[in-house]
Amino acid sequence: MTVNGSSALGAVVPEEVALAREVPRGEPILEVRDLVKHFPLTKGIILRRQVGAVKAVDGVTFDLMHGETLGIVGESGCGKSTLAKVLMNLEPATSGSVRYKGEEISRLSGAGLKAVRRNIQMVFQDPYTSLNPRMTVGDIIGEPFEIHPEVAPKGDRRKAVQDLLDVVGLNPEYINRYPHQFSGGQRQRIGIARGLALKPEVIICDEPVSALDVSVQAQVINLLEQLQGDFNLSYMFIAHDLSIVRHISDRVGVMYLGKMVEIGSDAEIYDHATHPYTQALLSAVPVPDPTARETRDRIVLTGDVPSPANPPSGCRFRTRCWKAQQRCEVEEPLLVAPSWLGDAARHDSACHFAAERGVERETG
Known part of the structure; x- marks a missing residue:
């Protein structure tokens, strides 16, 4: 028995429980109900008090089906990126429910949150600032293995990173290069490889092609579609470009x-x-x-x-x-x-x- 991600005895749900149930293709893998994220507006210096709130996400409800791509579109400032961060628990939800495989994850922490995050990864918008310039490509892609060592034992990590580079269309020999030695499209491929490292089931793509040239956008979109079939992924794809969203999405939310x-x-x-x-x-x-x-x-x-x-x-x-x-x-x-x-x-x-x-x- 679980309540909000905790057992009846108050202990955090172990990783095995979060990963146990297989969701059939076409059934919801992520269920969002009345999700709210308000950022408080305060006044005063010594005695601070809340005088309002920025209602970035205000009662959003949808399902993400297993194996589908759900596109999210809208003007700048409509709450798309905030929605992504709340789903990843990078920002705590003000209220509402986010369920992954039937388990409430919006209020998880510690081992329970770690288990869920292994299966829900993110590809960020800017390929220039989302990669640490002081780390090699091998260290960037292999960093998730330090947090989840059960995915790739230490002796196998270099080979695992090279395999990921090959999967996203980069030369495996680039493993010791730094981000500044790559183009924008290549950097985004590195970000995608990092997102794939833990073999997730859901990837949230926060405008992954908006900073790229049109020809490179097409290459990255085709790569994402290929990876979805190869790894049985579910995508939430956030973008401004309605043409790109139509090309890759099964359903679209505005x-x-x-x-x-x-x-x-x-x-x-x-x-x-x-x-x-x-x-x-x-x-x-x-x-x-x-x-x-x-x-x-x-x-x-x-x-x-x-x-x-x-x-x-x-x-x-x-x-x-x-x-x-x-x-x-x-x-x-x-x-x-x-x-x-x-x-x-x-x-x-x-x-x-x-x-x-x-x-x-x-x-x-």
Whole structure:
């Protein structure tokens, strides 16, 4: 019997329990429910008191299925990276639940957290600052083995690191080189190799290609797809580029001001978007055809993005939405599949007037 990652006697759940259950492909491996992360705003120097909070993540709910890629998109400042850090327990959650293989992990510490982190790894955004410049590639990739020595005994670690370099497309003889001797794309491959070292089941990719050239982005994305099949991985893929997210993702979640406003399969989001914010994002995606670019119908949002320290009442998108009504000001929309949508477009959307573009719902 476990309660919040602890046994009935109050001891931390051992590593064997956290890793014991095999999750069938297509079932949730990570379950997030009403996750909240608020950063307090304080006032005063000697007597500090809280006067507010930055609501970076404010009630996010979703499942990550075993073997799938869930893309997370949204404007800068909407809470994507904070969500990733809370899932990794790099930032403590203010409230809510994160369950890995059915075990609550948001309040774990010590051996229990160590066991879970072996199976949930992260690839960071900036390949230049996420690698220690004073460590060789071999030391960087092999560092996880120091924390989890059961994965690779000391005598086998050099061979294990060389195998990982080979897997991500780098020369195994580069093991003694330093990060400054590599290009940006090669550095990100080193970061991916480090994430693979402990043979995890879930990898959280926090904008892993945003700092790379377009041609290198394609190489890294193809590498991630290949590794997913080879190692049976589940990805949460955070990005700004909607084209990249469509290429790699099975499902897509759209965030706005700390909330998930729409989530569905890639076809449902890209071909049948029903939330006005998602439709605005998609209308801004660059089109390679000059003729189509001239004739396309852009949605230009008015107004500024509200402060997460003081979000609007009701629907948070209403201050920039052309569909906004009085109801949007007083009633927060739920993330549900509206019954009035057709089968192709029926997926979770947090809008009172959710409808495909060009098809307006009656606002009675």
